[in-house]
Amino acid sequence: MARRCFVAHPRVSRVTLATLPTPLEPGGKLQSGANLWVKRDDLTGLGVGGNKARKLEFLCAEAIDNDATCLVTVGAAQSNHCRMTAAAGARLNLPTHLVLSGEKPKNLEGNQMLSAMFGAHLHHTGLAASDWSNLELARAELTEKLIRDGQRPHSIPIGGSTAVGAIGYAVAFDEIISQCSLQNFVADAIVFTTSSGGTHAGLVAGLIRARANDPQKVLPKVIGIGVAKGVALNTNRVVELANETLTLLGERANATIADVIIDASYMGADYAIPTQAAADATTWAAHRGAWVLDPVYSAKGFSGLLGLDANGDFGVDSNIIFIHTGGLPSLFVMH
Ligand SMILES: Cc1ncc(COP(=O)(O)O)c(C=O)c1O
Structure with a gap:
């Protein structure tokens, strides 16, 4: 496929990878x-x-x-982000290297199977999925080697x-608000699963930008349900990333710690x-709307939404929006 960048903002390029807007579906009444x-x-x-398709539109434009x-890129053995980067690489004709936790399995399953199908090179590190700092070091080492080559x-x-990737979710925030007014x-509130923090930072940047443009407008709370220790389960890091994103978008307004809610x-x-x-949230969502959640990300996020509802929040x-961020392939992995 031809590589085409178009300008999303005077200082930001974007390629088309995602089918947008995604639907905003009514889900009936909560308890x-x-x-x-x-x-x-x-x-x-x-x-x-x-969710990673939105970030990759900006990250891949930066690459081009x-x-x-x-x-x-780098991730856990069943990383959705790695699988989607492999897909982006295939679409844009960019060879893609994935640094993964765990040993090479006998048979590739789920996200790894798809990543290989998209033509990516899989580098199994033997590291634990929670060993984020050494996984990042392995990415740096592979990057250096590729440069030497x-x-x-x-x-x-x-x-x-x-911050470049997070722009995808600043734009998604606007998409959601305009779909709400159309409906x-x-x-x-907007509730979603948060892990490395980019989705969260982008949504917060979108919120701050919308608030700056129209201080009278009623805007939703942005609530991240944390699913990983030690990645970005850190409100300060999300604030920092949201503010870098706002700067890239040419916005002067800033996010503060009060804008970032992470419920772990x-x-x-x-x-x-x-x-x-x-597991209960997965059954609830499947029975209620045939929404298919995955155990690592979206099911924990949705269990957070149901839990907050049960607590009277x-x-x-x-009107409470759950962003279904995906994760389907790991559902088919044998444990
Ligand atoms: C299905 C799914 N949901 C949510 C997330 C969290 O997104 P972020 O890493 O931007 O916090 C991920 C991250 O990999 C994901 O794969």
Whole structure:
């Protein structure tokens, strides 16, 4: 496919990778009487979809602007971000290297199977999925090696969570707000799964920009349900990233710590360790709307939404949006 960058903002390039806008579906009443809405970012289209398509539109444009000859990124063995980067690489004709946790399995499954199908080079490190700092070191080492070999790699950190990547979710915030007005309601909260923080930072940047443009407008709270210790389970880092994103967009307004809500009480023991609440949320979502959640990300995020509802955090007839961020392939992995 031809590589085409178009300008999303005077200082920011973008390539088309996602099918947008994604649907915003009504989900009926929650236990409290609040209205549920589901933003279907599992349907972004790129390489079976998910939230990373939005970030990759900006990250890959940056790669093309820098004349990159290949992409490098890093993640857990079943990283959705790695699979979607592989899909972007295939679409843009950029060879893609993935640094993964764990040993090389006998048979590739789920996201790894798809990444290989998209033609990516898989580098199994043997590291634990929670060993984020050594995984990042392994990415840096591979990037250096590719440079020594004469390549110009565009090396993307875990989750694609740079300010450039986060622009994808600042733009998504606007998309959500305009869909709400088209469907004649005002959103009270946007709830989603957060891990490396880029989705969260982008949404917060979108919120701050919208507030600066119209201080009278009623805007939703942005609530991240944390699912990984030690990545960006850190409000300061999300504030910093949101502010870098706002700067890239030419905005003067700033996010503060009060704008960033991370609820880590639905994570369970740690990243990718199953919880009963997530299993129950998966059944609830499948029965209610045939929404297919995954145990690592979206099910824990949705269990957070149901938990907040049960705790009385949402008012009767309020409108609560769950961003379904994807994660389908890991559902088919044997454990
Ligand atoms: C399905 C899914 N949901 C949510 C997230 C969290 O997004 P972020 O890393 O931007 O916090 C990820 C990250 O990999 C993901 O794969």
